[in-house]
Amino acid sequence: MIVTLRDCPENTKCVLVDSDIPDSLKNRLMGMGWLPGKLIEVVRRAPMGDPTIYLVDSTKIFLREDESQMIKVKPVYPMPLAVAEKGVYKIVSFLGGGPRFMERAKNNDLSIDNIVEVISNLLRGKIIVIVNGREYTIGRGFSERIFVEAVK
Amino acid sequence: MMAKKIKIALIGNPNVGKTALFNALTGSHQYVANWPGVTVEKKTGKFSWKDYEVDVVDLPGIYTLRARSIDERVARDYLIQERPDVVLDVVDATNLSRNLYLTIQLSEMNLKTVLILNQMDQVENMNIKINTSELSKRLGIRVVETVATKGVDLNEIMEAALDTSLSVRYQIYPEPFEKLVKKIEEISKDELKNNDIPLRWLTLSFSEGDELAKKILEKGGLVKEIEKAAAASEYQNASLVIARSRYNFISSTLKQVEVRPKVSWTVTDALDHVFTHKILGIPIFVSILWMMFEFAFSSSSPLSDLIELGFNVLGGYAHAIPGWLGSLIGNGIISGVGSVLVFVPLIFFMFFAMGILEDTGYMSRAAFLIDRLMHRFKLSGKAFIPMILGFGCNASAIMTTRTIESEKERLISILINPFISCSARLVVYAVIAGAFFGKFAGLVIFSIYMISVVFALSMAVVFSFLLKSRESSPLTMELPRYQLPTGKGLWIYMWSRGKHFLKKAGGIILGATVLVWFLSNMPWGTNAQNSWAADIGKTLAPIFAPLHFGWHITLALLFGGVAKEVTVTTLGTFAGGNLSVFLKTVLDPINAYALMLFVLIYIPCVATQAVMHMETGSYKWPILSVVWSLSSAYVIAFLFETVGHLVVRI
Ligand SMILES: Nc1nc2c(ncn2[C@@H]2O[C@H](COP(=O)(O)OP(=O)(O)OP(=O)(O)O)[C@@H](O)[C@H]2O)c(=O)[nH]1
Numbered sequence A: 001m002i003v004t005l006r007d008c009p010e011n012t013k014c015v016l017v018d019s020d021i022p023d024s025l026k027n028r029l030m031g032m033g034w035l036p037g038k039l040i041e042v043v044r045r046a047p048m049g050d051p052t053i054y055l056v057d058s059t060k061i062f063l064r065e066d067e068s069q070m071i072k073v074k075p076v077y078p079m080p081l082a083v084a085e086k087g088v089y090k091i092v093s094f095l096g097g098g099p100r101f102m103e104r105a106k107n108n109d110l111s112i113d114n115i116v117e118v119i120s121n122l123l124r125g126k127i128i129v130i131v132n133g134r135e136y137t138i139g140r141g142f143s144e145r146i147f148v149e150a151v152k
Numbered sequence B: 001m002m003a004k005k006i007k008i009a010l011i012g013n014p015n016v017g018k019t020a021l022f023n024a025l026t027g028s029h030q031y032v033a034n035w036p037g038v039t040v041e042k043k044t045g046k047f048s049w050k051d052y053e054v055d056v057v058d059l060p061g062i063y064t065l066r067a068r069s070i071d072e073r074v075a076r077d078y079l080i081q082e083r084p085d086v087v088l089d090v091v092d093a094t095n096l097s098r099n100l101y102l103t104i105q106l107s108e109m110n111l112k113t114v115l116i117l118n119q120m121d122q123v124e125n126m127n128i129k130i131n132t133s134e135l136s137k138r139l140g141i142r143v144v145e146t147v148a149t150k151g152v153d154l155n156e157i158m159e160a161a162l163d164t165s166l167s168v169r170y171q172i173y174p175e176p177f178e179k180l181v182k183k184i185e186e187i188s189k190d191e192l193k194n195n196d197i198p199l200r201w202l203t204l205s206f207s208e209g210d211e212l213a214k215k216i217l218e219k220g221g222l223v224k225e226i227e228k229a230a231a232a233s234e235y236q237n238a239s240l241v242i243a244r245s246r247y248n249f250i251s252s253t254l255k256q257v258e259v260r261p262k263v264s265w266t267v268t269d270a271l272d273h274v275f276t277h278k279i280l281g282i283p284i285f286v287s288i289l290w291m292m293f294e295f296a297f298s299s300s301s302p303l304s305d306l307i308e309l310g311f312n313v314l315g316g317y318a319h320a321i322p323g324w325l326g327s328l329i330g331n332g333i334i335s336g337v338g339s340v341l342v343f344v345p346l347i348f349f350m351f352f353a354m355g356i357l358e359d360t361g362y363m364s365r366a367a368f369l370i371d372r373l374m375h376r377f378k379l380s381g382k383a384f385i386p387m388i389l390g391f392g393c394n395a396s397a398i399m400t401t402r403t404i405e406s407e408k409e410r411l412i413s414i415l416i417n418p419f420i421s422c423s424a425r426l427v428v429y430a431v432i433a434g435a436f437f438g439k440f441a442g443l444v445i446f447s448i449y450m451i452s453v454v455f456a457l458s459m460a461v462v463f464s465f466l467l468k469s470r471e472s473s474p475l476t477m478e479l480p481r482y483q484l485p486t487g488k489g490l491w492i493y494m495w496s497r498g499k500h501f502l503k504k505a506g507g508i509i510l511g512a513t514v515l516v517w518f519l520s521n522m523p524w525g526t527n528a529q530n531s532w533a534a535d536i537g538k539t540l541a542p543i544f545a546p547l548h549f550g551w552h553i554t555l556a557l558l559f560g561g562v563a564k565e566v567t568v569t570t571l572g573t574f575a576g577g578n579l580s581v582f583l584k585t586v587l588d589p590i591n592a593y594a595l596m597l598f599v600l601i602y603i604p605c606v607a608t609q610a611v612m613h614m615e616t617g618s619y620k621w622p623i624l625s626v627v628w629s630l631s632s633a634y635v636i637a638f639l640f641e642t643v644g645h646l647v648v649r650i
């Protein structure tokens, strides 16, 4: 699914898609190596949620929400459930995972190697999934920490 | 034999080590720090080599030749207008794929380029292998490896600079596009043959949508024809094609010359994990600032005490000299200027701490952490760097606003900078707080700093309302690698900034103090109460009567407009050797705090006004700044006193 860079939570890796950002910003980004096809890693969001540090090649730069919102990308696997479009996935890892997190994961039938089907993901608010034949609603913050891969 | 003259320019991405190289070449001590955008104007230097006389020009860093902010324009315009004989294209050798982008653009400008692979020590550390001779062959330019911070081999660089055996001739764009470029060059050739503009650069930049290229072509009346030619091809908007071709060329080149180990978790990543942490990041930032002050105060105080003791002894001797000379030396110079010199260690340690902040690479992290907050005040993270630097000196901090793209945001940053409390004012607070607040002095001074930041940010909101500045410019800022500051680097940093203060003390501060001493002894032989100084003070004193500032303070504030330290030296000339006792006779603690607030806000010093004029190109803004700050200082000090005296009855 094509999303904006803003939608990608920390630790997402994604590929830059040609974007319709203003010429001035585009040029600057190109000078820093941001070309369509380049792999971008979302490294860190600032304490107040904005701006965000991105890594391309070996250069870390930070951009604000306003700019990130204009940049279109395609996440690559393993990706957080938060940016997964409708479809069937396999859970490959959890990020973090304190006891409370694991507890919640268990309550939602989510564990490594489980298969989840995303029913609806509007990139805002909750995500609806089916696990083991049952429907669950998953919060956004939670979904950012579940990494999945496509099932062939 | 006549020396042969040659002009060399240093160009490259920000923060790669151009200024470090400049210093190594010319033996100068220009400002080097570990964040992008340190150099904002062109700096020239000289050295001689064999029978050559070499002019070197250090330029601000740029990512591409498409300049947007003022510092970038300085670099680009220099290349176009001055046409240096050789450009040393300085690159961070650990990050070639990005840095070579500019190299390609330089070759398109038809400039004789030597590639300087700087930071080779880091290349080694990171286990990257670069085949330099192969790189040189593929690019068609000479390549020299350097570690600029450890000195350079002049022979190697100069031989490369004078070598004419290699030449660049890569055609990296798709064939049909190259044809279009040729055609555009053909169209513009005749019209533009008189001005020395490189055609290939012009046509490529025009195709990228560059404003300057467009302007040049418009002047020649060529745009219509060129657009027609472009429309006939499939390349109406070629910027992507151009960028992609350049990167394809770079990556195919690097495949042959560079071997990088698989990236693992680096020290920088680990440190960033802590310093930019969601919860810890901001508390760490605040503690770092606090530690900076704490460090400067506590490590300088023994030295300051020692100096003070020295001046007391000297003062004793001076007063033993009979007549006016004894008075001039004792009251004017030692009690006056001495009261400021006591704080030389404080200022130096302050700069030492700032040097650490700037050279480790933390600066851009701080900008990252605080950007959101700045956004709320209609500023960007870039505007934050001049603010931090303002703690050192407002005049030089204002220069760094050149990296801000939006003209209005830049103006606002310039106007609020004087409200950031510089090190000169620190001297004033140290004297006053030391006299009145005893062991709470440190806390009192820190509170003034907090007020300074809050006030500056609030003024940013006011100014952006008045100037109708709607938004801050897009922000793309690079986070450099962390590094351990070197002792030598820190020493140079501290010395070159602290030196200013010493110069000021020996120049303008001394001059103003002697003048005050003179006025306070005229007509000859009177006591201070009936002197000309008192006349001036008393004439103006009614203005400050609502603030309960007597004529001494009034006079001190008047002369303090020249340089803030003079506020202290002026009072020193009346103090007869013991400033804190004297201060207690003319102020109470509430007055004293109000005076600190007044000194914080009122009037940017002369040097700052001059820089404001230079950077805005008009007298309007420095004048506005003076009027604005004077009136706000008055209002705030008045409010503080009124409320203060209501609450605490002294
Ligand atoms: N390890 C290492 N560090 C270097 C070398 N050259 C420069 N540096 C460091 O890199 C940082 C940037 O150096 P500057 O000379 O200020 O860079 P600049 O290219 O002038 O930067 P701008 O003026 O901002 O464009 C400083 O912290 C230097 O100490 C080098 O050869 N090796």
Ligand SMILES: [Mg+2]
Residues within 6 Å of the ligand: B018, B019, B020, B031, B038, B039, B059, B060, B061
């Ligand atoms: Mg520099």
